[in-house]
Amino acid sequence: MTEKRPVLVITEADDITADMVITELNRRKVPVVRFDPADIGAGLTVSARLGTHPVRVAGQVRTPSRSARLDDIRSVYWRRPRWPGFTHLGDDDARFAAAQVRHGLGGILYSLDGPLWVNHPLRNAAADYKPAQLAVAQQLGLVIPPTLVTNDPDEARSFLVEHEHVVFKTLRWTPYRRDGVPVTGWAEPVTPAEIDQSVRVTPHLFQARVPKVADVRVLVVGRRLFAVRIDSGLLDWRRDYSAARYSVVDLPGQVSKALLGCLDHYELVSGSFDLALDEYGAYWWLELNPNGQWGWLEENTGLEMSAAFADLLTEGHAA
Template identity: 75%
Template sequence: MTEKRPVLVLTEADDITADMVITELNRRDVPVVRFNPADIGEDLVISARFGTCPALVVGQVRTPSRTADVAQVRSVYWRRPEWPTFPHLPADDSRFAAAQVRHGLGGTLYALGDPLWVNHPLRVAAADYKPAQLALARRLGFAIPPTLVTNDPDEAREFVHAQGQAISKTLRWTPYTRDGVPVTGWADPVTAAEIDDSVRVAPHLFQARVDKVADVRVLIAGRHTFAVRIDSDLLDWRKDYSALTYTVQHLPDRVARGLHACLNRLDLVSGSFDLAVDRTGDYWWLELNPNGQWGWLETETDLPMAAAFADLLAQGDPR
């Protein structure tokens, strides 16, 4: 079945958040073609031609049940796609084949001129650097915790000691296992005495600890802004979701405007922001996740987040 003006949804097989948005699109009778780049082969076929007609690109993306005319795509929801790794091939062949998929399938999608991207992966990649986020946040008038990025252990010890209370956190999350067990990086307290020469191996992020009373997760989808206050006794609330309580929050206008301005500067139409509120009620910027999770927040608060994404993707207009 060739869909007319479909929304492309690129994500992994088990993605409850994407399911929520697709359900809302179905309610609007908006055709959806969902696929995962890792399924390239019999379950996913790309065929695109360039320079053969007045259109910049013509062709199709085909799955076993749906076909999308690439010239008719109205929007692309870039959720959590997985790229193939070809483990059955020799290492060099695997790397070669994976690169061809990224540049063939990905490159064809990037060549499409008209669709709205939520969000474009190249814009996501550019926005995903924490040091650059901090500089932009400061430029936009947000309070940011004093932060040091360094692989100099002496400077790290001096900085941490000067802050009184400090934390460390990863500059970028990556899949990681230890003794075969998946682990993740949290924002954790750190003291000067804990810093040793292993810091020299790679840059680390050290930051003054905000004397917060609550966290706030803010989701923006086009014109829609959803803010949820997260109360807990945790430094990093992600460590224990069962310990959290949620309250719908109204952001001060200047904070909301600043977050929208941030997305505009980064050429994004959606993003999940982590803020902290201190004892005086001031908001502190912590970080931006250009493609953050939000599905559980809709379940907890009944905020119409999926509907906002569906509206955005159906209209193909971020503003």
């Protein structure tokens, strides 16, 4: 049966993962309106009226090829949107224009409480703090590595002496270039001798190294869990995807329950979890990415992840 109410897919143009979900929605004949906030202008028009209609927000969002009434949207897939930078304007005008888009377009979209959000961006933002994640995970009964977040060099050295093998992790990924070359932050071993006064500049995350034999990436879509074991032999498997081998695994019931509890805590309907598996079969919490990548896992395992997203977005509610 054709579902006439549309799904909004909000993401950048080059998003293979979103493409996979849209392909599934097209197969179900579900209307899709896709746009990127960076297209505001000729590529994206939005209008909203408040206070003059029975519904909370009335209006529409329109692209050159599609349109949707704001009160008729079934669900919203918030993937990898880009906000415009207005680089053709002067600095002050660019900051002003960018703020108007974030608080105008963003405010209109965030006010939509009828559709299912996967995930609502404000919920994503609330869940995107690693120290808070660790505290929640421990409260839910998951095992977390001993962790220190500090900008005190003495505290950092003391922690590194206390725990023989320690890694440094970034608290938040950001785009970064060194000498014009894009670089990223991996989990890196660190020793007491490397700690100096530069630690004082910002908080740093230090974590005791987990005695792992493999990593496990878990994608949750609604209440469906997809768990994939990643064998790479690397401290951080993201360094070399070609070294990774993938296999589908079943999680212990208490781990599954805790991961679902974590999403419930943050009011999310989807999320990607990174866990570590030790030689005794224990699962260690590493982190939650509220909007993590998963397309390559479907390609390597055949798990029907994109179909699960399409089901969720079509149904308009989590099971």
